[in-house]
Amino acid sequence: MSYSHQLTDDEKRELLRIARTAVREWNYTHRLPPGKPHKESLLMLGGAFVSLHRGSALRGCIGTIEAAKPIYKTVQEMAVAAATRDPRFGPVTDAEVEKLTFEVSVLSDFAPIKGPDEITIGTHGLVIDLGENRGLLLPQEAPAQGWTAEEFLANVCRKANLDDDAWQVSAATLQRFSAQVFDEVAFPPIDPLSLLD
16 A cells, blocks of 8 residues: 555645654654644555755665555654664764755555666656565656666665666566655745744
8 A cells, every 4th residue: 555645735844844843852852743743644654765965965864665654653753763773874963953954755656567668767766675685766866866767777776785687587576666755945844933924
């Protein structure tokens, strides 16, 4: 089951606020903020990735393809995981949180594919599973790197610590997926004080 709802701009802002608030709260209390969002759509089950950027540099990225929890809860947990458990980086400090830009990718529409002809760069992300190895690359990765579909396949294999052509192995499971990707550059946080004007 995947998250099928098309998010409105307000819902995207809400998920970005939830992600940022979760990291702030976790750094102070080691707890996730209580309460649920008002919008029913954010209570639907969904998988998501949260990416943290400092300037143009990645500062953390973790997610899940499993649609096992409400999307707002998934975003909370993945935001905290990206800030504290990405093995490539140290934990995000309190002072650093305000210097980061949050990006959320809400995943949907997983489908098995055979090869590059079924991949649209900029639309699809990829997941490969072979034995104990899994690799995932989000849809925004390929255009950011200037990859062709063939290069995208090779790189998702590398992400799984597999040979570049492992997607052609009969035992491999290759899937494409789409995602609603949005960040605080396009949807900046609203300053509560501005609402008082």
